[in-house]
Amino acid sequence: MAENHKWNENGDHLVLFMDIMGFKDRVTRMEHQDLLNKMIEFKEKNDRLKPLLQDKNGELLRMVQFSDSIIIASLDDSKSALNRIVKAGVVLMQNALETGFALKGAITKGPLTFDSELGIYFGLPLVDAYLLEEELKFYGVAFHHSVEELIQQYKERPLIRGGREQYLPVSEYQIHLKSGRSLHFCILYHKLTRLLAKGDYSVTLNRHLKLFSRTVSGSPKIYIDNTRNFLEDAHD
Template sequence: MKWNNKNERFVVFLDIMGFKDRVARTPMEKLYEQLVDFNTEIVNIIAKNKSEEVQLAQFSDSIVLFTNNSEKESLNNLSAILCEIMKEAIYRNIPLKGALAKGLIVCDMAKQLFFGQALIDAYLLEESVQFYGVAVHHTAEKDVVGMKEQYRDIKIPLKGGTVFHYTLVWWLNHQDRVKENLNNIRFHVSDSPRKYIDNTINVMS
């Protein structure tokens, strides 16, 4: 399959939570091993889903997924991959938050050159998310309507307040194990980071 460097596509921007604290408290070699191992797992998840139309880019604590186009099949594959990544992140004590958007993006994997309004949209919405989850930007909202196994219009906590927003329900059918791992993460954080744990459990309820 030919990769389109310039195309309308879906993009997901994910942020590893508590990364600065990890850098401060974790030996460099150990942190490097953790990130390489998690990156390898993401690559394996993409490969397992046989999804040539999804590409991965990672910069420090930012993980970005791009589709080759904006077709429904690409969104379905991306969503399945994203659900697995979110669960695996919680199981590894590497919680993520993020956002999904759609639009024209230059994604030149060979040159590692990425830009476009949709990438900015995903980044800005991710900045507002205050739980371990993935919110859907309004540019992609019509595309996820009806995908009830992956997305639902539910109340989620954002910086502007708790509002209805289409959200990836990555925890579906795995609530008990996810909650157990969320409570394990609680032993590793104090103060405001704990609100993300509480918020996530509330969103799942």
């Protein structure tokens, strides 16, 4: 059965909000052209997102990036949308670390207005995603409680495409927050390869984390240590 590639005006949507860490510091410390080159490199790597954003029948996800923020929204709140937006999160996390950026973010669910032509983006899930992202103290993507029921539905009855079960790299983990640690569902972005096939990509990501660690001191290293622990301990 073909998917309905239409924006659900009256229903809920999944929202992925991502923040580029330390961006303001880079703006003040780096030469403008050097930072621009880094942003262009990141954007070019994000060509991997294209099959997730659109197919021959039209749009699948909506995306906007401004300054240090990235927002991706699904057309509805289906299991197919969950699978797609999680993979988009995997691509962004992998691409960022490989470019020398660090991201953290959150996925939420709820009513949303996402109008690219008018430049209007607002809704409760955006607020929820921003607030949860602010609490994270590791480089990764956590899920708001509004998405937990949909995750459980996916786990119980996985999405099937082409006769094959679609692996969802999502699991619960005691994530690091600014106020302590708490069990949340999060994206296992180290459990998919660059081709978005199931596999272990943690060795490559750890190598980029090590390089990134040489460029910072103080509290950013805590984020790196927490991320290393996540890559080692978080499993499905």
